[in-house]
Amino acid sequence: MIVFDLRCSGAHVFEAWFASSSAYEEQRDRRLLVCPVCGDSDVVKALMAPNVAAKGNARQVPAVMPTAATPASDAPSPAVIKAAMQAIAAIQAQMLEKSEWVGRAFVDRARAMHSGEADVAPIHGQATRAEAEALIEEGVPVAPLLVPVVPPEALN
């Protein structure tokens, strides 16, 4: 008999006895190994080397090693990110409903509105990063769009 320290995907470590190393592998492959804490059947060996027997209290508790098979569970899944991007795009579309697309004329129009040469109205369009920074330095209230906007002329 040999004992293995096993670890479930929930990072619970527990001991299990097997007739042999191959008996462990067979039971693992058939997903017969179940975590006694949470019932998870996604169980792997927590240690590389099996312990033949526990020697009193001298045996050390195995440390759990992070592996590539243990992704950070806090990281949002691609589906969550996609849903968030769609929500942002919807909010932006709402904001832009009453705004006029002016394309490359954006910088001139924004500057004219800021100086009083033109009536102030909500507009959105295109500007280079340098142009946008220059506007902000002049005190023109511009903000980057949250998601790229497809110019109306590109939809035709």
Ligand SMILES: [Zn+2]
């Ligand atoms: Zn568990």
